[in-house]
Amino acid sequence: MAAAVALGWRGRGRTAPNPNVGCLIVKEGRVVGRGWTQPGGRPHAEAMALAEAGDEAQGATVYASLEPCAHESARGPACADLLVAARPARVVIACGDPDPRIDGRGVARIEAAGIAVTQGICTEAAEASMAGFLTRIRLGRPFVTLKLALSIDGRIALASGESRWLTGAEARADAHAERARADMILVGRGTYEADSPSLDVRLPGLADRSPMRALLTGGDAPEGWARIAEPGAIHALDGINDLMVEGGARTAAAFVAADLVDRLLIYRAPILVGGGKAGLADIGLDSLAAAHGRWRRIATRPLGSDLREDYVRSR
Amino acid sequence: MAAAVALGWRGRGRTAPNPNVGCLIVKEGRVVGRGWTQPGGRPHAEAMALAEAGDEAQGATVYASLEPCAHESARGPACADLLVAARPARVVIACGDPDPRIDGRGVARIEAAGIAVTQGICTEAAEASMAGFLTRIRLGRPFVTLKLALSIDGRIALASGESRWLTGAEARADAHAERARADMILVGRGTYEADSPSLDVRLPGLADRSPMRALLTGGDAPEGWARIAEPGAIHALDGINDLMVEGGARTAAAFVAADLVDRLLIYRAPILVGGGKAGLADIGLDSLAAAHGRWRRIATRPLGSDLREDYVRSR
Numbered sequence: 001m002a003a004a005v006a007l008g009w010r011g012r013g014r015t016a017p018n019p020n021v022g023c024l025i026v027k028e029g030r031v032v033g034r035g036w037t038q039p040g041g042r043p044h045a046e047a048m049a050l051a052e053a054g055d056e057a058q059g060a061t062v063y064a065s066l067e068p069c070a071h072e073s074a075r076g077p078a079c080a081d082l083l084v085a086a087r088p089a090r091v092v093i094a095c096g097d098p099d100p101r102i103d104g105r106g107v108a109r110i111e112a113a114g115i116a117v118t119q120g121i122c123t124e125a126a127e128a129s130m131a132g133f134l135t136r137i138r139l140g141r142p143f144v145t146l147k148l149a150l151s152i153d154g155r156i157a158l159a160s161g162e163s164r165w166l167t168g169a170e171a172r173a174d175a176h177a178e179r180a181r182a183d184m185i186l187v188g189r190g191t192y193e194a195d196s197p198s199l200d201v202r203l204p205g206l207a208d209r210s211p212m213r214a215l216l217t218g219g220d221a222p223e224g225w226a227r228i229a230e231p232g233a234i235h236a237l238d239g240i241n242d243l244m245v246e247g248g249a250r251t252a253a254a255f256v257a258a259d260l261v262d263r264l265l266i267y268r269a270p271i272l273v274g275g276g277k278a279g280l281a282d283i284g285l286d287s288l289a290a291a292h293g294r295w296r297r298i299a300t301r302p303l304g305s306d307l308r309e310d311y312v313r314s315r
Numbered sequence: 316m317a318a319a320v321a322l323g324w325r326g327r328g329r330t331a332p333n334p335n336v337g338c339l340i341v342k343e344g345r346v347v348g349r350g351w352t353q354p355g356g357r358p359h360a361e362a363m364a365l366a367e368a369g370d371e372a373q374g375a376t377v378y379a380s381l382e383p384c385a386h387e388s389a390r391g392p393a394c395a396d397l398l399v400a401a402r403p404a405r406v407v408i409a410c411g412d413p414d415p416r417i418d419g420r421g422v423a424r425i426e427a428a429g430i431a432v433t434q435g436i437c438t439e440a441a442e443a444s445m446a447g448f449l450t451r452i453r454l455g456r457p458f459v460t461l462k463l464a465l466s467i468d469g470r471i472a473l474a475s476g477e478s479r480w481l482t483g484a485e486a487r488a489d490a491h492a493e494r495a496r497a498d499m500i501l502v503g504r505g506t507y508e509a510d511s512p513s514l515d516v517r518l519p520g521l522a523d524r525s526p527m528r529a530l531l532t533g534g535d536a537p538e539g540w541a542r543i544a545e546p547g548a549i550h551a552l553d554g555i556n557d558l559m560v561e562g563g564a565r566t567a568a569a570f571v572a573a574d575l576v577d578r579l580l581i582y583r584a585p586i587l588v589g590g591g592k593a594g595l596a597d598i599g600l601d602s603l604a605a606a607h608g609r610w611r612r613i614a615t616r617p618l619g620s621d622l623r624e625d626y627v628r629s630r
Contacts, residue, residue, distance in 0.1 A: 152581060152610070152626070153595040154469015162603055253589050264587075266467060270626060271606040272579075274568050275597030280468040282590030288477055291586040295467070297622060300615055307612060307624075311467070311585060 001094055001122040003031075004063040008045065008129045011037040013181035014209065017239035019066050019097070019133035021045035025053045025088070027060035044069065046079040050086050057086040065126040067097040067119075070105035080106045084113040092118045094126030098137045132183070132241030135262060141235045142243035145182065146252055147175060147265040148279045155273035156249065161194060163277075170304035171267040176201050178265060180209040182244040184237070186228060188216045188251030199246070211244070216251050231258040253281035264295060264311040267303070316409055316437040318346075319378040323360065323444045326352040328496035329524065332554035334381050334412070334448035336360035340368045340403070342375035359384065361394040365401050372401040380441040382412040382434075385420035395421045399428040407433045409441030413452045447498070447556030450577060456550045457558035460497065461567055462490060462580040463594045470588035471564065476509060478592075485619035486582040491518045493580060494526060497559040499552070501529040501543060503566030514561070526559070531566050546573040568596035579610060579626040582618070 001024075008022025018041030025033035033056070035048030043051075046068050050057055068079035068091070083091060091110050096119065097103065111117050127134055135143035149167045150156060157163035165172065179185060185199045192215055200210040214226040221227035228234060231254050234243060244265075245255050255261050285291055299310040316339075323337025333356030340348035348371070350363030358366075361383050365372055383394035383406070398406060406425050411434065412418065422432050442449055450458035464482045465471060472478035480487065494500060500514045507530055515525040529541040536542035543549060546569050549558060559580075560570050570576050600606055614625040 148468075150467075150469065151606070152465075152469070152579065152624070153463075153593065154465065154467070158600060158603060159597075160601075164603070166603060256587055256589065264467065269607075270610045270612050271603070272571055272595060272598065272600075272610070273603075273606060274571065274595045274600055276600070278468065278593065280587060280589045282474075283587065285473060285587075285589055285591070286475075288473060288479070288481060288586070288588075291466070291588060292584075295585045295587065297585050297617075297620070300622065302612075305612070307615065309467070309622075 001063045001065070001092060002125065005065045005094065005122055005125050005129050007034055007036040008065045008126070011039070012129065012132065013183055013211065013242055014039040015041045016132070016183045016241040017041065017136070018044075019130045021064060021066045021130070023049040023065070024063045025049050025057055025060050026063070027056050032056040032060060042075045044076065044079050047076060047082055050082055053086070057088055060088045061090045061092060062088045063092045065094045065129060067093050067095070067102060067104070068106040068110065069097065069102055070109050071101045080109040083110055084115065088115060090116045090118065092121055094120075094122045098134065131262065136241050141260070142183070142237060142240045143262050144234070144255060144260050145178070145242070145244045145263040145265050146255060146261045147178065147244055147246050147267075148252065149175070149267040149269065150279045151269050151271045151273040153272055153274065154279050155276040156247065156279040157277040158273065159276050161277070163195075166269045166271070167267045167306045168269070168304040171269075171306040171308065173203060174303050174308060175267060176203045177206070179211060179244060180206045182211045182242040183240045184212040184214050184226065184242070185244045185246055186214040186216055186251070187246050188248050189219070190250060191246070191248040197246070216254065231255045231260045234260065247279070249278055249281040252279065253283045256280065257283040262313050264309070266309040266311070268307040268309055270305050270307075316378045316380070316407060317440065320380045320409065320437055320441050320444050322349055322351040323380045323441070326354070327444065327447065328498055328526065328557055329354040330356045331447070331498045331556040332356065332451070333359075334445045336379060336381045336445070338364040338380070339378045340364050340372055340375050341378070342371050347371040347375060357390045359391065359394050362391060362397055365397055368401070372403055375403045377403045377406045379406065380409045381445060382408050382410070382417060382419075383421040383425065384412065384417055385424050386416045395424040398425055399430065403430060405431040405433065407436055409435075409437045413449065446577065451556050456575070457498070457552060457555045458577050459549070459570060459575050460493070460557070460559045460578040460580050461570060461576045462493065462559055462561050462582075463567065464490070464582040464584065465594045466584050466586045466588040468587055468589065469594050470591040471562065471594040472592040473588065474591050476592070478510075481584045481586070482582045482621045483584070483619040486584075486621040486623065488518060489618050489623060490582060491516050491521070494559060495521045495524040497526045497557045498555045499527040499529050499541065499557070500559045500561055501531055501566070502561050503531045503563055504534070505565065506561070506563040512561070531569065546570045546575045549575065562594070564593055564596040567594065568598045571595065572598040577628050579624070581624040581626070583622040583624055585620050585622075
């Protein structure tokens with residue numbers, strides 16, 4: 001199942017509004033099919049894996065990171081029906097699909113056909129791999145990552161505004177890879193005007209994965225940019241699983257204050273800046289006690305001389 | 316030798332102005348003597364280990380983290396002479412003692428007695444264990460650690476001044492253990508007046524290891540506190556190997572701006588504070604390029620939900 005979840009990660013940022021599912025089919029100890037949701041959301045992971053497995057799927061074990069879909073679409077048949085037709089011995093599912101069109105119907109249809117279903121394997125890892133989709137279905141808004149490149153002392157720029165570069169080449173490449181996993185990137189008016197960021201993915205082979213761009217502004221958005229009037233407006237975004245907020249300090253603070261950040265992605269440069277621009281403006285905190293218990297550090301990883309720190313919101 | 320260096324760490328913060336040396340004596344694969352510089356600086360590590368080994372020292376291998384002393388003192392004989400009298404087969408030394416009274420004389424005296432000497436084993440680890448003493452001898456001032464408890468975004472307090480507690484119990488206990496390794500702790504006038512810090516070591520069994528206290532102030536220091544008029548004045552401190560600077564932001568900045576910080580000890584709480592008090596005030600930085608290449612992250616370690624980050628100055 002861990003391998004199926006890893007396959008699903010390949011689609012993160014490219015499958016919205018569909019989930020980025022991964023699927024692995026194993027027969028007698030051999031992998032006979034591998035699939036992941038393709039760009040644009042189709043084919044689904046199971047369809048891809050079943051196509052590769054062909055007749056070998058009969059009697060095999062199918063690992064899917066999400067419950068197979070049970071609703072037919074103009075764009076393809078329901079995966080539950082494909083599985084029933086392929087006659088595997090067992091289907092193993094990491095987590096159920098909360099989409100009201102599915103929500104147990106996929107499992108029911110497979111079990112009704114006499115195929116064994118095992119649920120709840122690697123659930124946490126699978127949910128993390130599809131956090132964008134799951135957050136959209138459960139909370140009605142994208143999964144929001146706040147990315148900040150910070151000095152040891154939490155600065156993003158000198159008082160003069162100089163901010164290039166705080167972090168090194170490895171950290172910046174990693175940040176571009178993270179961009180490729182987002183459907184949309186958002187900055188504030190100040191960052192837009194100061195840096196004119198292109199917000200594209202500047203990595204070999206990934207240039208076509210540049211996400212949509214959004215501007216947090218009370219005014220108009222420029223050509224090619226979506227306009228987000230205030231953080232709560234992300235509830236109205238249609239079909240965006242993953243949103244990355246890239247700053248500046250007031251935009252970051254607006255999302256944190258609205259409790260609309262699910263993940264902090266910190267690139268920590270080994271430098272001291274002292275006086276300069278803070279990475280996060282006022283968030284209206286009135287006691288330290290209120291600040292605690294909200295963030296859980298799940299990983300730290302060196303990137304060149306920088307340190308990447310991942311935190312998730314405890315909910 | 317790693318074991319000898321570890322023994323030496325036991326004395327850090329209690330042996331000034333002497334070095335905190337560790338010594339291990341091994342004979343036929345058995346440890347027959349262990350020593351470390353005792354509180355106040357005497358007995359020396361070698362004397363303690365040789366006393367434990369007794370006649371077993373003859374023909375043994377002696378591991379010492381620092382070159383044995385060669386000068387007699389009213390407080391005890393020279394370790395080189397003790398070693399010559401004990402007749403070990405070999406003396407292994409991690410690093411030479413740059414103290415002008417020694418500086419090779421210890422090695423010369425042992426070799427002149429026909430005892431083999433090996434040098435340069437575990438030198439880096441040994442130098443780190445005695446960084447306080449070595450910095451005092453080489454640079455004429457204490458080794459300076461700047462300790463900061465910071466939020467993810469580099470704050471030390473709310474705008475209201477509330478700063479208790481940013482970090483959790485494990486991090487605070489670790490900070491007290493670090494205090495016990497310092498000879499002197501320094502704060503600025505603002506921190507003194509706002510927090511009236513006692514700066515003692517509040518750990519079971521270590522209460523008697525509380526270091527001297529110093530105040531960075533242009534005015535008078537209170538009873539029981541040393542007065543440091545400006546960071547450069549630490550060159551005039553007598554017999555202080557390790558100085559820990561505990562803030563606040565202006566005091567930290569004064570030491571960083573004077574390039575008088577050798578180590579950053581960061582306790583990072585998993586919280587966002589936003590507007591509030593920054594951990595480091597202006598350090599007069601005029602370009603990001605000038606900030607890079609100065610600090611090297613040598614360790615990160617979880618302490619409860621906090622993260623300890625250790626950086627050393629690259630010189």
